[in-house]
Amino acid sequence: MSEEQTRLKQLAADAAVDEVRSGMVVGLGYGSTALLFVRSLAKKVAAGELQGITGVACALAMETEARSLGLNVSSLDQHPVMDLTVDGADEVDPALNLIKGGGGALLREKVVAQASRREIIIVDESKLSEHLGDKWALPVEVVPFALRPVSEYVTSLGAEVKLRLLEDGKPLVTDQGNWIIDCNFGPMADPGTVARSLEGRAGLVEHGLFLGLASEVIVAASDGVRRIPRP
Template identity: 60%
Template sequence: MSDDDRLKREAAQRAVELVRSGMILGLGHGTTAHQALVRIAELLRAGTLRDIAGVPCSTQVEAEARKLGIPVTTLDEHPTLDLTIDGADEVDPNLNLIKGGGGALLREKVVAQASEREAIVVDEGKLSSALGTRSPLPVEVIPFGWKTHIPYLESRGAAVALRRAPAGEPFRTDQGNFILDCRFGPIRDPHGLARGLEARAGIVAHGLFLGLATDLFVAGPNGVRHLRRAT
């Protein structure tokens, strides 16, 4: 295991310390969030945690949770979640995020909005003074008329690329949608950009997660830092 992977595992394990028996959890998507899944499964097997159920943020995470023995539920059965543990592609000083590099942004945002507490686990390389500095912004669009969004996104300053699967065809989300990866550079007004994206028919989600994260666990050479969003 590389030093980076070890640090991420330590940060994910720190985030799992927030989990209590009886909780309904959001199960995040991605390699860092997977470390949290593994730890939750270990605690369940040891009997340290009991009566846990999780809402997966993707079909891949659902399969991983079932394989690890974590009970799976749905938002229809539990519309409010106690805690979600997830990763992020970029984090600003106010704990606003860019997410969606793994392609699960729509379900991740639905789960985040349903959560009383959203704990994000990252390494120090994901920290940024302004969203968009390090990471493109994923924008999920329905396949019908997807190219019509490109001029709008370009008018907002983005360089736009259709995300593709390894074989070269368009990448498809769990909902069958496409993702446009948009390189804006530093985004001066993320709230204004979010409102503009949400106003366009055909855009079903974007990777700006604003005001949703409550806790941030940052893995670095000097250990793990736990930050809380100011209220």
């Protein structure tokens, strides 16, 4: 990540922190931009500018990080509804549909997004696309037992499918103990059709299409920060 990209992400993160109010239950997303938000949030809490903040993390790694920064972190069992969730995205289309899951936390991220009153997505301008799939393959979480039949099924839908591997050649294992396949559909004219084709397939746990979940996208660009509300 370049210094300029980091600077832009920080601008978006800071703008999202301004939406947090004392007493809120806040969903803590996962990824490099969400981490900047969590760090900025922790600074405000430590300075006494915000009180009574409870976080619910979308990933075990983010939970550990948030606790280390002094934030109070709870669970969905204790707080099944979030006042606000702030997360990043890998790709955003003009309708504020998203591809997420580049960090491998798409299942938990979607659970938290669906349990949130508001979902603010923070990105730099490089994440904007005319069509989902222009820049990113679609991450899909799959039960290891079902890897081959699910991969062949998604291939039959027209995608190029690759199992996500770590540097040591072993599969990336999600917090729920599953694997990720990255499915390159190319530009998606109708993400909803793709989503419906993936849902209900045994062994396919969740996909990274987040449709109709973003309340607002905060975009940091070289000429400043702008907000895009849901159409």
